[in-house]
Amino acid sequence: MKVVIAPDSFKGSITATDAATAIAEGWASVDPAAEIVRRPMADGGEGTVDAFAAAVADAKRMPITVDGPAGASVRTSWLLLPPTEDAPAGTAVIDLASTSGIELMDRLRPWEADTTGFGQAIAAALEHGVSRLVLGIGSSASTDGGTGLLRALGARFLDDGGAPVAAGARGVLAIASVDMSGLRPPPETFVLTDVTNPLTGPRGTAAVFGPQKGLTEPSDIESVDDALLRLADLLGLDAQHPGTGAAGGVGGALVAWGARLTPGAQEVAELLDLAATIEGADVVVTGEGSYDGQSGDGKVPSFVAGLAASAGARAALVAGRITADADIGLFAGVASLTEIAGSAEAALAEPARHLRQAGAALARSLSD
Known part of the structure; x- marks a missing residue:
C-alpha cells in the first residue's frame, strides 16, 4: 500500500515536516508494510x-x-x-x-x-x-x-x-x-x-x-x-x-x-511535483492546524485532496480542530487532535504525540 503524507504546518504548534513525520510514524505502527512517502506542504506561510x-x-x-x-x-x-x-x-x-x-x-x-x-x-x-x-x-x-x-x-x-x-x-x-x-x-x-x-x-x-x-x-x-x-x-x-x-x-x-x-x-505542489508523487497512491493524508469553513478555498488540505481525487486515491485529513462549518466531504477519513487529546490545550501541548495517534487511527480505518 502506498501512502503519501502531505500536511501543512499546524501554525504555532508543529512544522509541516515534523507533522508529516509524526503521522507517518503512527501509520507505520499499524501498517509497517506500507510504502510511506512524506511530502510536507505549505501555501506560502510558515514552513x-x-x-x-x-x-x-x-x-x-x-x-x-x-x-x-x-x-x-x-x-x-x-x-x-x-x-x-x-x-x-x-x-x-x-x-x-x-x-x-x-x-x-x-x-x-x-x-x-x-x-x-x-x-x-x-x-x-x-x-x-x-x-x-x-x-x-x-x-x-x-x-x-x-x-x-x-x-x-x-x-x-x-x-x-x-x-x-x-x-x-x-x-x-x-x-x-x-x-x-x-x-x-x-x-x-x-x-x-x-x-x-x-x-x-x-x-x-x-x-x-x-x-x-x-x-x-x-x-x-x-x-x-x-x-x-x-x-x-x-x-x-x-x-x-x-x-x-x-x-x-x-x-x-x-x-x-x-x-x-x-x-x-498550487505553486508549492507544482514545484515539488506533488501530483507525480501521488500517482499510484492508495491514500493521501493532509492536514493543518484548523480546518474550517475557509479551508476549502485554496488551502493546502483542499488542494491536496483534489490531487488525490484526480489520481484515484482516497484523501484523509488530520487537523488540530475541525469546526462545525467545515466541509469534510472531500475526505474518506478525518482525525481531530482536539478530540483525540480531549481538549485544544492538550493537543497544543503535545502535537507530535497526538499526530502519531491520528496517523494510527487513520491506518486502522483506511489500510484495508
Missing part, C-alpha cells in the same frame, strides 16, 4: 522553506542574520535549490514568517513592525546570484505596505521635507514621495500567497488584517488605509488588484517590484 528543504534533494540552507519585525536581530536562513534548466544559477526560497513574521514578536507593535528583514534576506539571495526567487509571504507581523522590504532592496521613502520616513505603519503615514532609482531589478519571482484581498478598502489589508496586528481603533485603520492608497499611487500600483493586500501590503510591494502573485498551495 515554506522547510517544505522545499524536505522535498528537494541537495537543497542547501544559507544562514543569515536579519533585522526582525521589531528591529532585533534574527538568525534564520534562506534555501538554495540546485540549478535547473529554468534557473541555471539556482532558486532561492525565502519565507517572510522566518524573517519578519508575527511569531518573532514578543508583543504586537502595530506602528513600528516592518518587513526590513524579509528584504534583507531577498537581497542576500540576489547577492548570491540566484536566477529565480520563490517568496512565501504568510504570517506577517506588520502593515507597512512592504516598504521595509523595498527599502532593503534600494528604494527610498521620503516625507514632505525630503527626509527618510520611520519604519512601519507610522512611517507609511508620512510618505510624500518615493525614489525607486536605486531599487535592485528582480529576477523571475514567484510570490506564494493564499490571500486575494486588495491593498485598500473594506476588504483591504488595514481593515481585514490590521486588527490581528494591533490596529484596533477605527480611526487608525482608516488612516493607514488612506496612507496605503497614497503609497499605491506613488508606486503606480492598482490598490484593488487581488492579493496586493497580502501580508500587510507586501503582496502589493512585490507586484510593484515586478513579481508575480500565485496561489501558494
Whole structure:
C-alpha cells in the first residue's frame, strides 16, 4: 500500500515536516508494510522553506542574520535549490514568517513592525546570484505596505521635507514621495500567497488584517488605509488588484517590484511535483492546524485532496480542530487532535504525540 503524507504546518504548534513525520510514524505502527512517502506542504506561510528543504534533494540552507519585525536581530536562513534548466544559477526560497513574521514578536507593535528583514534576506539571495526567487509571504507581523522590504532592496521613502520616513505603519503615514532609482531589478519571482484581498478598502489589508496586528481603533485603520492608497499611487500600483493586500501590503510591494502573485498551495505542489508523487497512491493524508469553513478555498488540505481525487486515491485529513462549518466531504477519513487529546490545550501541548495517534487511527480505518 502506498501512502503519501502531505500536511501543512499546524501554525504555532508543529512544522509541516515534523507533522508529516509524526503521522507517518503512527501509520507505520499499524501498517509497517506500507510504502510511506512524506511530502510536507505549505501555501506560502510558515514552513515554506522547510517544505522545499524536505522535498528537494541537495537543497542547501544559507544562514543569515536579519533585522526582525521589531528591529532585533534574527538568525534564520534562506534555501538554495540546485540549478535547473529554468534557473541555471539556482532558486532561492525565502519565507517572510522566518524573517519578519508575527511569531518573532514578543508583543504586537502595530506602528513600528516592518518587513526590513524579509528584504534583507531577498537581497542576500540576489547577492548570491540566484536566477529565480520563490517568496512565501504568510504570517506577517506588520502593515507597512512592504516598504521595509523595498527599502532593503534600494528604494527610498521620503516625507514632505525630503527626509527618510520611520519604519512601519507610522512611517507609511508620512510618505510624500518615493525614489525607486536605486531599487535592485528582480529576477523571475514567484510570490506564494493564499490571500486575494486588495491593498485598500473594506476588504483591504488595514481593515481585514490590521486588527490581528494591533490596529484596533477605527480611526487608525482608516488612516493607514488612506496612507496605503497614497503609497499605491506613488508606486503606480492598482490598490484593488487581488492579493496586493497580502501580508500587510507586501503582496502589493512585490507586484510593484515586478513579481508575480500565485496561489501558494498550487505553486508549492507544482514545484515539488506533488501530483507525480501521488500517482499510484492508495491514500493521501493532509492536514493543518484548523480546518474550517475557509479551508476549502485554496488551502493546502483542499488542494491536496483534489490531487488525490484526480489520481484515484482516497484523501484523509488530520487537523488540530475541525469546526462545525467545515466541509469534510472531500475526505474518506478525518482525525481531530482536539478530540483525540480531549481538549485544544492538550493537543497544543503535545502535537507530535497526538499526530502519531491520528496517523494510527487513520491506518486502522483506511489500510484495508
